[in-house]
Amino acid sequence: MKVGDRPAPVEPGQEGPDRSEVEGVVRRNIQALLEVRREQERTKSFQEALADKITGFTGSMTFVFLHAAFFGGWLVVNTGVVPFIKPFDPFPFVMLAMIASVEAIFLSTFVLISQNRMQALADKRADLDLHVNLLAEHEVTRLVELVDGISRHLQVPRRTDPHLEELKKDVHPEMVLEEIERVQHDAVKE
Numbered sequence: 001m002k003v004g005d006r007p008a009p010v011e012p013g014q015e016g017p018d019r020s021e022v023e024g025v026v027r028r029n030i031q032a033l034l035e036v037r038r039e040q041e042r043t044k045s046f047q048e049a050l051a052d053k054i055t056g057f058t059g060s061m062t063f064v065f066l067h068a069a070f071f072g073g074w075l076v077v078n079t080g081v082v083p084f085i086k087p088f089d090p091f092p093f094v095m096l097a098m099i100a101s102v103e104a105i106f107l108s109t110f111v112l113i114s115q116n117r118m119q120a121l122a123d124k125r126a127d128l129d130l131h132v133n134l135l136a137e138h139e140v141t142r143l144v145e146l147v148d149g150i151s152r153h154l155q156v157p158r159r160t161d162p163h164l165e166e167l168k169k170d171v172h173p174e175m176v177l178e179e180i181e182r183v184q185h186d187a188v189k190e
Helices: 019-042 046-058 061-078 094-153 173-189
Strands: none
Touching: 046 061, 046 094, 061 094
16 A cells, blocks of 8 residues: 555455444544633633634724725825815824824734734644654554564564664654754754
8 A cells, every 4th residue: 555545445344443433532532622622712811812802803804894994984084085074184194004003003912912822722732742642652662562572472484674673662752852953953054
């Protein structure tokens, strides 16, 4: 089977995982993730919830349309195009520029608050991913040892794999991080 190929469907009576069991595990995992997200939403502070609401609204087309109407109306009125409405900005568009600047300050602050919270959640998810990957790596290492032991015990002829002994060793994340930093440091020097 090549990378990207889909496995052949398992026919009834063939060996393979029970579809309902796999679906149950997937469904349970999805439910657990949804519950974690709901809990995170429930535990948001008032300020975080407000910042998220404002950021959500300002990132919508409704916000764009309202601003287009507001700024367009301001320009039309203050350029004197509408004869029955007297321009109210004594210095052409100074007040409009000030309003837009103050609004930009507040909107960027709300966006940063939301981004900081989302980054904290992303960091937690990355930590969880790393933890699960390290657990999976540890389990695979144990399985390699087990299969190698079984094949030796049953005296199954096997080809010599120069990497087998290395695969039977646990990966130490701190050593991997040190190696990444060393390679990156060496690449910068070049």
